[in-house]
Amino acid sequence: MTLPEESNRTRALLELLYHVSRELATALDLRTVLQRVLYETLQNVGGERCSIVVLDDAGKAVDATIVYGTKVHEHTTQQMRETMERGLAGWVIQNRKGVYIPDTSRDERWLMRPDDTDRLGSKSAICVPLLAREQLVGVMTLVHTKPNSFSNEQLDLVQAIADQAGIAVLNARLYTESQRQALIMTALAEGAAAMNASLRMDEVYQRVLIQTMQALRVETVALGMVEGDHIVFRAAAGHNSGNILGKTIELGMGVTGTVTREGRGVVIPDVSQEKNFSEADRLGGVEMRAAVIAPIQSQGRVLGVIEAINPISKTFDPDALLVMTGIGGLAGTTIQNAQLFERLQAAHKRYRDLFEESIDPIVITDWEGRIIEANRRATLLSGYSREELQELSIDQLHEVNWNKTGMEFEFLRGDRMVSYESSLHKQDESHIPTEVHARRVEFDSTDSIQWILRDITERKELDSLREDLTSMIYHDLRSPLANIISSLDVIAHMVPEVERETVRSILKIAENSTDRIQRLVSSLLDVSRLESGQPVADQTVVDTLALARSVLQDVEPSIRGRKQALIEDLPEELPSIWVDEDMARRVLINLLENSSKYSPTGATIEIGARAEDGWVHFWVKDQGAGIPPSEQDHIFDKFTRLRGQGKASGLGIGLAFCRLAVQGHGGRIWVESDTGKGATFHFTFPVASKEQMAGSAED
Template sequence: MDSRHWNTALERLSDSIRQVSEEPLRAAMMAQVDALRRELVSSEALEASLYREIERQAQELVLLEVARGALARQRDVREVIKTIVESTAESFGYVLVSIYLIEGDSLALQHQIGYDQVVEQIPISGGVSGRVVRSGQPILLEDVHADADFLEAVPGIASEICVPLHDEGKVVGILNVETFAPQRLMDQDLRLLIALSEHVSLAIQRARLFSTIQQSHEAYQMLVGSIGEVIYQTRMDGTLSFLNPAWKRITGFDVEESLGKSVIVFSHPDDADRVFRNRRLIMSRQRDSVMYHTRLRTKNGSFVWVEINAYAIFDERGALVGTAGTLTDISDRRRAEEHAQNQLMFADTLRDLAASFTDIVEMPAVLEQVAVHVTQVAPFDAGCILMIEDEQFRAVWGSGYAERGFGGWRTAFEVSLSRLSQHEEVARWGKPVILPDLAQYPDVMGSATLDWVQSRLYVPIRTRRVAMGIIVLDSALANAFAMDEAERVLAIADLASAVIGSLIDRQRRLQIEKDLRQALEREQALAEVRSQIGVTISHEFRTPLAVIQSSAEMLERYEGKLESGRRADLFGNIRRQIGYMAQMIENLMLISQADTSGLAAKPRTLDLVEFCETVAQDMQRLAGEHHTIAFSHRGSLESARLDPYLLRRILVNLLGNAIKYSPRAGKVLFELAAEDDGVVITVSDQGIGIPPEEMDAIFETFRRASNAGMIPGSGIGLALVKRAVELHGGTIFVTSRLGEGTTFTIRMPLRI
């Protein structure tokens, strides 16, 4: 009986009791009815509570089943999260549900239900969510305002549950549920969400594992697919059980249509026995692996050369279950090997040709040998050789044209080749030109008697990268010439060109010898002129002689009237001019000797410091008070072995020039320094300097700087210095700045 029937019965009973006349009895009976009614109400409340609990447990079971189903069906973690969030909200009426995963230092929203204001990122450093992440423990807030960490991102939140999500023991995110008043979250909600979080955590682990596996699988597939070699596997019966995509790239057959077929099906008929024999070596356990070359049939009917590396494969019990290996396209390698073999044979041809050139000294004989050897390397029906003379072609050899009724080929080619752009390209750039179909070049055919020609090859004869002629080969077949044949003809032409170049060089050498003889005769004549220049240079004596004469006359005429200082100046003038003349005479004698019989060093042992100091003092006396020579030295230089005469000429010329080209009161630096096993001599002045563009010419005989002006000089001093330095095995360098001065630096051995 349900509660409605009980209430009806109690009402009827109450009506009956009210008819009882005795008050005490009626009251006692009504009290008992009221007690029954209260008991009935309590029973109804208990029944309703039990019903609600059973209903909630059923909802929890349904939700967990949904989670398990999502876990089983979905491999994408985002899809699993979406299903669980939406099912949780729908099953229990939660209005605010969300799941966040950790990304860096924040929680990133994955999916949510019910939020108008979405919070995409939550820092893990604070708040309730951050505390759950840091502690790894779930939190139930029946009243969110009682927790200091609660951050009211959405107004009106009354309660919250935040549960951590785990992956391999580490917190990777949170499941969060929030409610508005008057709804409150309780312990039973916490238990449900903890159970649900375990399923979400498992889903995350499974999805990430699947993602890793899938990435590895994709990487494997990509690797296998990108390998240029075929990877294959066969069963015991020899049928193919695995092929990677390279199979189709090499053979043209689809992998699917090839699996289950024997390799013999794709083999060249002549190679089938080789394939079978090598497979038998593995299957009979005579070898664990084999490597061999064979030809495979392609889908278009052609054959491709491959290298097969095969090895035995075994199961876990050690039983042979088939073969596996790689298959590599070696067509290019085979072509390269064939090309190399042909090149070796062609090298023999070139050696024979080179040997035939040994005794040839005339160009026509060279071209005749070229024609003979070209016939061995290129298929042609007629051909000719034309050389370039005065920018026109001249035929020097021909074959096959007269036999085909073209007797006037020589003139025809000479005229036609001179006006065709193809020939200009060959002649100008030195490259072969192939005309595979002459029907496309109507201007090439200069005569109707050449209408049989279908293709043509032009090859330059070049020397030092300049074309000097052309080889023309004609064929009655279209596309008769290939580039490798053109290159071989070019190699023959280049070898001939080397011989032709040698013949030309011989002619040039004879001309050079003639030119040298003429130059030598001119040089001898020039040497004679130079030897006579000494006579001309005597004019340089006029100035010093005039100075000497005028000074002497002054001394003679005014001997008693001149002051001592003036007399000293006049005597100094005389001494300087005599010194200048003496130096010029010495230089002339030496340069003349150098131009005729030559100079030779005569070394003697000397104290170099003392020697140089003496020269400096002598030059200072000549310079007088107008210039100062500052001599310095360092290092041990006492036991030098040099030619004192030549060394003095070196120093006198350098110091004399420094004095001559320096202004009055100028200072000349004369430095002497030991260096390793040699000596460094430096002379520096503060004079007019040397123009930079004339620095390289100042050591030439009779050359003077353009800015010397009226300063006297013969132009032979520095030439003599350089020769004397070189006789000592030394070198001389000069640095100069206009208006500031010049420095000469000599390095020579201390002993010669």
């Protein structure tokens, strides 16, 4: 070749490459770029057909275009897959360099495809890589139906065109991907907006179906929810969708069950070729040719599945599964919100029903104390209408205990309930005694305060009757008892000396019995006084050891009479205590007599005391049947007696008095016991202070 010829050839090549570059620079759409590359190659190199397969960053085919003469064939990625894996294109991808085959019948790298229009005969082919900054972005193949139709110069020319096209193809692919991602995000954003427009479950289902049908352009969409061990289809839209509603699929069965179990969606391009597709997957009345099945998920939990069936374009887009997975996630969140909303609505309705039907008056206020709602019982008891109540504040309706609630209700800000007794102000200006329970609640989605104003008129009347009865018992029995004691003393002195010993033992029994009656009457009165909140009034400095030994002297005869032993553990250095001496005496007597009463013949009763941190800790231990753990919390309640120990007499007042008396002095009382191993009662009384000791000495 002469120099002028070489120069002309170079100029022609440069002009060609410039022309190709200019053509490609004016387009960003991937299909347009591919078609222009193919047309330029066929026009300037020759050949019968030319194809390009576009690869993604992972080397996977994402698009392909073939030109036969002047006719363009698109969407042929599936057809080119075998060629890429085992044919000439695959060899070029692996070696990243171009190749010219003069006769395809003599080269094993050439793979005959089923879609070849001319399957027989030899051909010639050129195949080159498309590179962009050393990144493989595709493969271009040029074919002539006759062998030896190309040359190495044409191979170089095709490679030069491919080198020019590489950047354009990469840019177009990235642009197309970005456009596709934008469309997906737009579709998902529109779907999210549409789905979240309602919290009614039936509307949510329909919105999910509509968005799925629009995004994937399919004939039918179905939505199934996990209910127990099955998937139940609760909504459907499109062709023959009415036959789908109510269909159930057992969890784990077919493709649908697998999607639910594994939480991963699948695309089934051809149902007839999917081996895992079973009869369980078929939806009644719908001829299923292709499907995308995706899980409906929320917070990592599969709530159900959504199925898009039979694309109108016959095949699903490459992003179909991505779109369906996104819709499934959005649907899961929306459905869960709708479920929570339905449960909340049901809870509100239950609260409203309970609120209205409560036998107690209930009012709801804001945090300023303004009444915003009241139930039927509140209007009946107060005499106000609901509208009139809503014009009042809570302190106008009853006397608020500000020490309990706080002046700005700050003590109600937590989860604690505040209770106190008060008086309800009726419309007619009369008053009703009430027990108030106030706590923080959410009412109609508003942070509020609930006030239960329980009418305790009957209880107050019973309390008054009880106090009258107690007073009557105390005053009406005390004088006759005093007379009996005096009479017994007179009788003792009137009996002749000879008969005195015999009669004295009988009189002693009578005297002990009257003492017990007096203690019972005093205990009844003290229980009533202490329960009403009256303080212990007659506290004095009392010698602990002297008190204990005086009590032992009183109870020892009855204990000995039961052939029981009495052991004391009372140190001489016990400090004095600050107590009501009569109450303290009765506490000790009650516990000792109880221990003796519930212990068998021959048992040992122990009394002990120790000084501990400003308190004297007493204990009384017996060898009785013990107290079951289930009874220990109630043993100090009034009128409580142990089950299964019916042979012992008593009203169940003694231990209730002991509790109130000890607590009235600021002390503690408790029991330790194992069934069958006896019981030990513990209690504490305060040690007298130096000031109390000094004041007592002056008196």
